[in-house]
Amino acid sequence: MKPLILVTNDDGIIAPGIKALVEVMSTIGEVVVVAPDSPQSAKGHSITITDPIHIRKVKIFDGIEESYECSGTPADCVKIARKVILKNRKIDICVSGINHGSNASINVLYSGTMSAAMEGSLEGIKSIGFSLCDFSFEADFKPCLPYVKKITEGFLKLNQDTAKLLNVNFPKDEIKGMKICTQAKGNWIEDFQVGTNPRGENYYWMTGKFVNIDPSENADLNALKEGYISIVPVHHDLTHHEALHHNLLDDLIE
């Protein structure tokens, strides 16, 4: 039986990146698309609990019967896909992307693409977020596609139940191969562009520069810089076990 594949993203259902992803997935299994009706970049793991969500069946992807746009966030898309659209049918894999822009390093925390994949993995579904390090709407996804297929088929087959979630990033330029990586240490140096709005009030518009401070060859940012596709296994246990192990906080509760 063909695997059931849920496809979503955060750039919105008409983004070229999800079109490319759907085309690859339709060569692997039965595809159901549920994606935001508008761009949702940097939405983190946001969910919609104080408002209703709307979904609408759309005809966008050649040969795909089941595709829906959703008024919610990427994580909402996965929740409503499972419960309302697929009525708890077993999803074999959830793929998100291909994002227009990098989600390497700590950007995994801000990423709508990865939050959708994370949501899948929280439900025990193998999930992958794919991102291309090119923010352009006209980004060329073609060189990524054979790897998207290979990684998805490989992850579906992989006989292990420990790593449920992958953060896959593609370098912008020529691809030299794939590497299993760690999340690079780095941070954003923010800046705010200040302006005055039509009502005479100041506004601030966030911008920034990312700084990679990780010297490790296996850090995702460094693999990408060398021309490799970075594959980071991701988990959702945010406990700082090292702090517990060394009893660093014991003085707090004395």
Added chain:
Amino acid sequence: MKPLILVTNDDGIIAPGIKALVEVMSTIGEVVVVAPDSPQSAKGHSITITDPIHIRKVKIFDGIEESYECSGTPADCVKIARKVILKNRKIDICVSGINHGSNASINVLYSGTMSAAMEGSLEGIKSIGFSLCDFSFEADFKPCLPYVKKITEGFLKLNQDTAKLLNVNFPKDEIKGMKICTQAKGNWIEDFQVGTNPRGENYYWMTGKFVNIDPSENADLNALKEGYISIVPVHHDLTHHEALHHNLLDDLIE
């Protein structure tokens, strides 16, 4: 010199929880408040990059000169506080909350309260998210306050630089003490309430029930159930190191 304390939350600047937090913090140091101008629950680590952000100085808290409402998300509040309002002055601690509702277990991923504290810790600032397991707007924060003070002062003094972020949850009922905990394993069983909007279209409204599947006595949910305040040290490295250590993914790249 008094420590510089940045206070924020996700329930919005007029929520009773932040008022209680500001009152405690003003007994510890110099307080600057930058908080959302509207409720931002379940916003995850969302940031605002495609829109401008507005801030406005407000007079809400007795004796606090520097307080601002911000049109952005909790994480935005921390970014704009650092860069625009405090102009890169050294913040000694960033506290977020007190949230009206639990952020224990995997709810740390969805939590706006914790995303603000996470944002502080990403910048190397010691940060704490405080939450009370009571969703009511009229929740009684009083029994928490001596502990909020003790934990904040203790964390400020703690001579270690490894654990930068704490997720602190208070039980709803009588407090028996404090416990250093792990993030409990658990998941949401979602449901969607279906209705018809005034335009005749179906809408779906997310609801759900949380299921705790963690048997460990040290899991935060279990400590809370026993009447203890749970303190989980949190980090932002989402790499699944166990998967790397056991080479679980090596077949993927062959």
